[in-house]
Amino acid sequence: MTKLVERYEWLIENGELRPDAEQRAAIERLARLQDELEAAPARQGFFARLKGEKPPRPRGIYMWGDVGRGKSMMMDLFHDTLAIDAKRRVHFHEFMLEVDQHLREERKKEAGDPVAPVAHQLAQGIRCLCFDEMVVRNTADAMIMSRLFTALIRDEGVTVVTTSNRPPRDLYKDGINRGLFMPFIDLIQQELDTLTLNGPTDYRLERLGGMDVWYSPTGPEATAKAREAFFRLTDYPPEDAEHVTGFDLKVGEQRSIWVPKSLKGVAVFSFKRLCAQPRGSSDFLAIARHYHTVIVVGIPVMGPDMRNEAARFVTLVDALYENGVKLIATADAPPAQLYPSGDGAFEFSRTVSRLMEMQSADYLARGHGEQ
Secondary structure (H helix, E strand, C coil), rough: CCCCHHHHHHHHHCCCCCCHHHHHHHHHHHHHHHHHHHHHCCCCCCCHHHHHCCCCCCCCEEEEEECCCCCCHHHHHHHHHHHCCCEEEEEEEHCCCCCHHHHHHHHHCCCCCHHHHHHHHHCCCCCCEEEECCCCCCCHHHHHHHHHHHHHHHCCCCCEEEEEEECCCHCCCCCCCCCHHHHHHHHHHEEEEEEEEECCCCHHHHHCCCCEEHHHHCCCHHHHHHHHHHHHHHCCHHHHHHHHCCCCEEEECCCCEEECEEEECCEEHHHHHCCCCCCCCCHHHHHHCCCCCCEEEECCCCCCCHHHHHHHHHHHHHHHCCCCCCEEEEECCCCHCCCCCCCCCCHHHHHHHHHHHCCHHHHHHCCCCCC
């Protein structure tokens, strides 16, 4: 029995998970992949390399299903218990930002198609590449993904394991020039086993346990509730709160956002950090694509003198809403009373409507990235 299976069974025995046939099948498939990766030699011998032979490349895995079905948890278990050094786990959006930066650098060299050399750079020292939340909305990404992943998988010998809220055939659905993206879907179906995770338990909703997601007025009680929600969603022990690390989230080639608390797809920000500083839609979009849940603390009642902060808050809420991100907030007032007057107060009513919808059971059941 592998460590992966042992860890999974321990979670069931201790009540952290419930028996689920689809999860069990996925764990067993992931365990077989671990065996294949761990049995393969880390490097080819000299004569094999001389002959141009490639190291064994086990078949990858594509896990998809509704929100809260344990996909990220299983990815964590797989990666943590995989006994090889040549592995990497990364959020898909962050990875594509990295790809874009490498492509920019290669194009400066004017050396032809930059995709193959970029794939070679990304594959250095990596035999297994694990992605969380594969979703494709960017046309530029969609146009290069077939060539990029063909090079990574078939030329560089990288085994890909990924999660998504959508089956392969629905990736980039209704996207511009989707026909050019279809070879990527074909590649997934040829090189990765597709596993469905749509069991009966939505662990994310269950962990919130009927808690509210909007707490007002601000104060010790509201702070305690937001803190409780963070630890429920991340399975992190509150007594270790001082060990929760921050994260430097990449936005573009030269910009990043410091996330004070970041764990398992949940981020914590203060209102001042997000809306009292000069930020734009690209900043908020990066947050919305990287995190399935965002906790914003200290939202004030805004007057006419805070029209800039109110405008940024509107942009933030739009980015979170359009990407199905769960918002948990502590605020001085209910949504309808946050910005009663000032430039854009009438337009702010649309944000109020969205904030109310984001507290509904239907919205909370939406998958991350779903519109």
